[in-house]
Amino acid sequence: MGHIPRSPQPEAPVDGAGIGSARLPSPLDSRRGPPTSHPRPFLQFRPRSAPAPGNLWVVEPHLPSLQRPVHCHRLWTADPAGQLQWLVGELQAAEDRGDKVHIIGHIPPGHCLKTWSWNYYRIVARYENTLAGQFFGHTHVDEFEVFYDEETLSRPLSVAFLAPSATTYISLNPGYRVYQIDGNYPGSSHVVLDHETYILNLRQANQPGATPHWHLLYRARETYGMPNALPATWHDLVYRMRGDTQLFQTFWFLYHKGHPPSEPCGTPCRLATLCAQLSARSDSPALCRHLLSNVSASEVRSLRPRPPLC
Known part of the structure:
Protein backbone atom coordinates (compact mmCIF):
# COMPACT_ATOMS: atom_id res chain seq x y z
CA MET A 1 0.00 0.00 0.00
CA GLY A 2 3.01 2.30 0.21
CA HIS A 3 4.01 4.61 3.02
CA ILE A 4 1.21 5.82 5.27
CA PRO A 5 2.17 9.25 6.62
CA ARG A 6 1.66 9.74 10.31
CA SER A 7 0.44 13.07 11.50
CA PRO A 8 3.29 15.07 13.01
CA GLN A 9 3.31 16.14 16.62
CA PRO A 10 1.41 19.37 17.29
CA GLU A 11 3.48 22.41 16.44
CA ALA A 12 3.41 25.92 17.77
CA PRO A 13 0.83 27.93 15.82
CA VAL A 14 2.16 30.05 12.99
CA ASP A 15 2.32 33.71 13.90
CA GLY A 16 -0.56 35.57 12.31
CA ALA A 17 1.38 38.79 11.79
CA GLY A 18 2.24 37.84 8.23
CA ILE A 19 -1.43 38.03 7.27
CA GLY A 20 -2.29 40.79 9.68
CA SER A 21 -4.07 43.08 7.25
CA ALA A 22 -4.18 41.08 4.05
CA ARG A 23 -7.31 40.80 2.01
CA LEU A 24 -8.70 37.30 2.27
CA PRO A 25 -7.65 35.34 0.41
CA SER A 26 -5.35 36.65 -2.30
CA PRO A 27 -4.77 34.95 -4.68
CA LEU A 28 -7.68 32.61 -3.91
CA ASP A 29 -10.59 34.96 -4.43
CA SER A 30 -12.47 35.40 -7.65
CA ARG A 31 -10.66 38.61 -8.68
CA ARG A 32 -14.08 40.07 -9.34
CA GLY A 33 -15.96 42.60 -7.34
CA PRO A 34 -19.43 41.85 -6.03
CA PRO A 35 -22.40 42.43 -8.36
CA THR A 36 -23.36 45.67 -6.67
CA SER A 37 -22.30 49.29 -6.67
CA HIS A 38 -21.54 49.08 -2.94
CA PRO A 39 -18.02 47.75 -2.31
CA ARG A 40 -17.62 44.80 0.01
CA PRO A 41 -15.40 45.32 3.06
CA PHE A 42 -12.06 43.58 2.96
CA LEU A 43 -11.71 40.47 5.07
CA GLN A 44 -8.94 41.18 7.51
CA PHE A 45 -7.03 39.12 10.04
CA ARG A 46 -5.36 40.56 13.07
CA PRO A 47 -2.24 38.99 14.60
CA ARG A 48 -3.02 35.99 16.78
CA SER A 49 -3.02 36.71 20.48
CA ALA A 50 -2.31 34.14 23.16
CA PRO A 51 -5.44 32.12 24.02
CA ALA A 52 -6.78 32.34 27.54
CA PRO A 53 -9.52 30.54 29.45
CA GLY A 54 -12.93 32.02 28.83
CA ASN A 55 -16.42 31.42 27.60
CA LEU A 56 -17.82 29.33 24.78
CA TRP A 57 -19.51 31.05 21.84
CA VAL A 58 -21.53 29.45 19.07
CA VAL A 59 -21.78 31.02 15.63
CA GLU A 60 -23.95 29.80 12.78
CA PRO A 61 -22.85 30.87 9.28
CA HIS A 62 -25.03 29.83 6.34
CA LEU A 63 -22.81 28.11 3.81
CA PRO A 64 -23.27 28.51 0.03
CA SER A 65 -23.66 25.03 -1.42
CA LEU A 66 -21.94 23.55 -4.43
CA GLN A 67 -25.21 21.85 -5.25
CA ARG A 68 -27.45 24.87 -5.61
CA PRO A 69 -27.81 26.15 -9.19
CA VAL A 70 -26.19 29.56 -9.48
CA HIS A 71 -25.62 32.13 -12.21
CA CYS A 72 -21.86 32.52 -12.07
CA HIS A 73 -21.87 35.94 -13.72
CA ARG A 74 -23.99 37.31 -10.86
CA LEU A 75 -22.44 35.58 -7.85
CA TRP A 76 -19.39 36.95 -6.06
CA THR A 77 -18.15 33.62 -4.75
CA ALA A 78 -15.44 34.93 -2.42
CA ASP A 79 -17.99 36.09 0.17
CA PRO A 80 -21.39 36.55 -1.48
CA ALA A 81 -23.31 37.79 1.55
CA GLY A 82 -20.51 39.13 3.70
CA GLN A 83 -20.78 36.04 5.90
CA LEU A 84 -17.06 35.35 6.09
CA GLN A 85 -16.37 38.98 6.96
CA TRP A 86 -18.85 38.60 9.81
CA LEU A 87 -17.29 35.29 10.87
CA VAL A 88 -13.80 36.79 11.00
CA GLY A 89 -15.14 39.58 13.20
CA GLU A 90 -16.77 37.13 15.60
CA LEU A 91 -13.68 34.94 15.81
CA GLN A 92 -11.38 37.91 16.31
CA ALA A 93 -13.58 39.26 19.10
CA ALA A 94 -13.61 35.82 20.74
CA GLU A 95 -9.82 35.59 20.46
CA ASP A 96 -9.43 39.02 22.04
CA ARG A 97 -11.60 37.90 24.97
CA GLY A 98 -9.88 34.54 25.31
CA ASP A 99 -13.10 32.67 24.48
CA LYS A 100 -13.58 29.42 22.58
CA VAL A 101 -15.99 29.06 19.65
CA HIS A 102 -18.12 26.29 18.17
CA ILE A 103 -19.37 26.73 14.60
CA ILE A 104 -22.68 25.06 13.76
CA GLY A 105 -23.86 24.98 10.15
CA HIS A 106 -25.80 22.89 7.68
CA ILE A 107 -23.69 22.44 4.53
CA PRO A 108 -20.11 21.35 5.34
CA PRO A 109 -17.24 23.45 3.93
CA GLY A 110 -15.96 20.71 1.63
CA HIS A 111 -19.28 20.79 -0.25
CA CYS A 112 -19.31 24.54 -0.85
CA LEU A 113 -18.33 26.70 -3.82
CA LYS A 114 -14.57 26.53 -4.33
CA THR A 115 -13.56 30.12 -3.62
CA TRP A 116 -15.81 30.39 -0.57
CA SER A 117 -14.64 27.00 0.67
CA TRP A 118 -10.95 27.91 0.39
CA ASN A 119 -11.57 31.22 2.16
CA TYR A 120 -13.35 29.44 5.00
CA TYR A 121 -10.47 26.95 5.20
CA ARG A 122 -8.01 29.80 5.64
CA ILE A 123 -10.11 31.32 8.42
CA VAL A 124 -10.15 28.00 10.29
CA ALA A 125 -6.35 27.79 10.03
CA ARG A 126 -5.92 31.36 11.29
CA TYR A 127 -8.17 30.88 14.33
CA GLU A 128 -7.27 27.29 15.19
CA ASN A 129 -6.57 28.22 18.84
CA THR A 130 -10.00 29.84 19.22
CA LEU A 131 -12.10 27.39 17.23
CA ALA A 132 -12.91 24.43 19.48
CA GLY A 133 -15.44 22.57 17.32
CA GLN A 134 -17.27 22.48 13.99
CA PHE A 135 -20.59 20.71 13.50
CA PHE A 136 -22.46 20.22 10.22
CA GLY A 137 -24.96 17.92 8.53
CA HIS A 138 -26.48 17.98 5.02
CA THR A 139 -24.98 14.75 3.64
CA VAL A 146 -10.18 17.14 8.54
CA PHE A 147 -8.54 20.57 8.17
CA TYR A 148 -4.77 21.03 7.74
CA ASP A 149 -2.30 23.89 7.96
CA GLU A 150 -2.11 25.77 4.68
CA GLU A 151 1.68 25.84 4.52
CA THR A 152 2.26 22.08 4.27
CA LEU A 153 -1.23 20.52 4.22
CA SER A 154 0.16 17.93 6.63
CA ARG A 155 -0.60 19.13 10.19
CA PRO A 156 -4.21 18.37 11.21
CA LEU A 157 -5.55 21.41 13.06
CA SER A 158 -9.34 21.02 13.11
CA VAL A 159 -12.10 18.58 12.26
CA ALA A 160 -15.68 19.19 11.16
CA PHE A 161 -18.11 16.54 12.38
CA LEU A 162 -20.90 15.71 9.91
CA ALA A 163 -23.72 14.16 11.91
CA PRO A 164 -26.11 11.64 10.35
CA SER A 165 -29.64 12.75 9.54
CA ALA A 166 -32.86 12.08 11.41
CA THR A 167 -34.54 11.55 8.03
CA THR A 168 -34.52 8.29 6.07
CA TYR A 169 -33.28 9.84 2.81
CA ILE A 170 -31.65 8.01 0.98
CA SER A 171 -32.79 4.52 2.19
CA LEU A 172 -31.27 5.05 5.63
CA ASN A 173 -32.32 4.53 9.22
CA PRO A 174 -33.11 7.70 11.17
CA GLY A 175 -30.23 8.72 13.41
CA TYR A 176 -28.96 11.39 15.74
CA ARG A 177 -25.65 12.26 17.39
CA VAL A 178 -24.69 13.12 20.98
CA TYR A 179 -21.35 14.87 21.53
CA GLN A 180 -19.33 14.72 24.73
CA ILE A 181 -17.63 18.11 25.12
CA ASP A 182 -14.91 19.18 27.53
CA GLY A 183 -16.90 20.78 30.35
CA ASN A 184 -17.69 24.32 31.37
CA TYR A 185 -14.92 25.03 33.87
CA PRO A 186 -12.06 27.57 33.98
CA GLY A 187 -9.49 26.67 31.36
CA SER A 188 -11.73 24.18 29.52
CA SER A 189 -10.73 23.44 25.94
CA HIS A 190 -14.40 22.92 24.94
CA VAL A 191 -13.22 20.37 22.35
CA VAL A 192 -15.10 17.19 21.46
CA LEU A 193 -13.98 14.33 23.71
CA ASP A 194 -16.12 11.63 22.09
CA HIS A 195 -19.45 11.16 20.37
CA GLU A 196 -22.11 8.49 20.19
CA THR A 197 -24.73 7.84 17.53
CA TYR A 198 -28.23 6.45 17.97
CA ILE A 199 -30.52 5.01 15.30
CA LEU A 200 -34.08 3.79 14.89
CA ASN A 201 -33.89 0.47 13.05
CA LEU A 202 -36.82 0.71 10.65
CA ARG A 203 -36.78 -2.95 9.70
CA GLN A 204 -37.23 -3.95 13.33
CA ALA A 205 -39.69 -1.14 14.05
CA ASN A 206 -41.96 -2.25 11.19
CA GLN A 207 -42.29 -5.82 12.40
CA PRO A 208 -45.87 -6.71 13.48
CA GLY A 209 -46.42 -5.74 17.09
CA ALA A 210 -43.02 -4.05 17.40
CA THR A 211 -42.49 -0.81 19.31
CA PRO A 212 -40.12 1.75 17.77
CA HIS A 213 -36.95 1.91 19.83
CA TRP A 214 -33.92 4.17 19.49
CA HIS A 215 -30.71 2.39 20.40
CA LEU A 216 -27.01 3.15 20.57
CA LEU A 217 -25.28 2.27 17.31
CA TYR A 218 -21.71 3.05 18.36
CA ARG A 219 -19.30 5.22 20.33
CA ALA A 220 -16.54 6.71 18.19
CA ARG A 221 -13.45 6.20 20.34
CA GLU A 222 -14.44 2.72 21.48
CA THR A 223 -15.38 1.50 18.00
CA TYR A 224 -12.38 2.90 16.15
CA GLY A 225 -9.80 2.36 18.91
CA MET A 226 -9.01 6.07 19.20
CA PRO A 227 -7.09 7.54 22.18
CA ASN A 228 -8.93 10.86 21.80
CA HIS A 235 -6.33 11.88 10.26
CA ASP A 236 -4.69 8.70 11.51
CA LEU A 237 -8.01 6.83 11.32
CA VAL A 238 -8.31 7.59 7.59
CA TYR A 239 -4.88 6.14 6.87
CA ARG A 240 -5.56 3.14 9.09
CA MET A 241 -8.70 2.45 7.05
CA ARG A 242 -6.76 2.67 3.80
CA GLY A 243 -4.84 -0.47 4.68
CA ASP A 244 -7.36 -2.19 6.98
CA THR A 245 -10.38 -3.24 4.93
CA GLN A 246 -12.19 -4.70 7.95
CA LEU A 247 -11.91 -1.39 9.80
CA PHE A 248 -13.16 0.43 6.71
CA GLN A 249 -16.15 -1.92 6.40
CA THR A 250 -17.06 -1.02 9.99
CA PHE A 251 -16.87 2.65 9.03
CA TRP A 252 -18.93 1.97 5.87
CA PHE A 253 -21.64 0.26 7.93
CA LEU A 254 -21.79 3.15 10.41
CA TYR A 255 -21.48 5.74 7.63
CA HIS A 256 -24.89 4.49 6.43
CA LYS A 257 -26.40 4.28 9.94
CA GLY A 258 -26.47 0.50 9.94
CA HIS A 259 -28.03 0.11 6.49
CA PRO A 260 -25.31 0.16 3.81
CA PRO A 261 -26.15 -0.34 0.13
CA SER A 262 -26.15 -3.88 -1.21
CA GLU A 263 -23.35 -3.09 -3.68
CA PRO A 264 -19.92 -3.72 -2.12
CA CYS A 265 -17.56 -0.78 -1.67
CA GLY A 266 -14.40 -1.88 -3.47
CA THR A 267 -11.02 -0.18 -3.63
CA PRO A 268 -12.02 2.85 -5.78
CA CYS A 269 -15.09 3.41 -3.62
CA ARG A 270 -13.03 3.07 -0.43
CA LEU A 271 -10.39 5.54 -1.61
CA ALA A 272 -13.01 8.04 -2.75
CA THR A 273 -14.82 7.80 0.57
CA LEU A 274 -11.61 8.23 2.56
CA CYS A 275 -10.51 11.13 0.37
CA ALA A 276 -13.78 12.89 1.23
CA GLN A 277 -12.87 12.69 4.94
CA LEU A 278 -9.67 14.63 4.20
CA SER A 279 -11.32 17.20 1.92
CA ALA A 280 -12.56 20.06 4.06
CA ARG A 281 -12.14 22.43 1.11
CA SER A 282 -13.62 21.72 -2.29
CA ASP A 283 -11.67 20.91 -5.45
CA SER A 284 -8.35 20.45 -3.66
CA PRO A 285 -6.69 17.20 -4.84
CA ALA A 286 -3.51 17.95 -2.87
CA LEU A 287 -5.34 17.05 0.34
CA CYS A 288 -5.48 13.40 -0.79
CA ARG A 289 -2.06 13.22 -2.43
CA HIS A 290 -0.62 10.70 0.07
CA LEU A 291 -3.81 8.70 0.34
CA LEU A 292 -4.23 8.11 -3.39
CA SER A 293 -0.55 7.48 -4.22
CA ASN A 294 -0.44 6.81 -7.97
CA VAL A 295 -4.18 7.24 -8.55
CA SER A 296 -5.40 10.65 -9.68
CA ALA A 297 -7.89 12.36 -7.39
CA SER A 298 -10.22 13.18 -10.29
CA GLU A 299 -10.28 9.54 -11.37
CA VAL A 300 -11.17 8.24 -7.92
CA ARG A 301 -13.81 10.91 -7.26
CA SER A 302 -15.47 10.21 -10.60
CA LEU A 303 -16.02 6.60 -9.55
CA ARG A 304 -18.11 7.60 -6.56
CA PRO A 305 -19.45 11.16 -6.86
CA ARG A 306 -21.25 12.75 -3.94
CA PRO A 307 -25.04 12.50 -4.38
CA PRO A 308 -27.03 15.70 -4.98
CA LEU A 309 -28.89 16.31 -1.72
CA CYS A 310 -30.35 19.76 -2.29
Missing part, protein backbone atom coordinates in the same frame (compact mmCIF):
# COMPACT_ATOMS: atom_id res chain seq x y z
CA HIS A 140 -27.38 12.54 5.66
CA VAL A 141 -24.54 10.09 6.35
CA ASP A 142 -22.00 9.80 9.19
CA GLU A 143 -18.65 11.32 8.25
CA PHE A 144 -16.14 14.08 9.01
CA GLU A 145 -13.75 16.53 7.32
CA ALA A 229 -11.09 12.76 19.31
CA LEU A 230 -8.54 15.39 18.27
CA PRO A 231 -7.93 16.22 14.58
CA ALA A 232 -4.68 14.23 14.33
CA THR A 233 -6.49 11.10 15.52
CA TRP A 234 -9.14 11.40 12.79
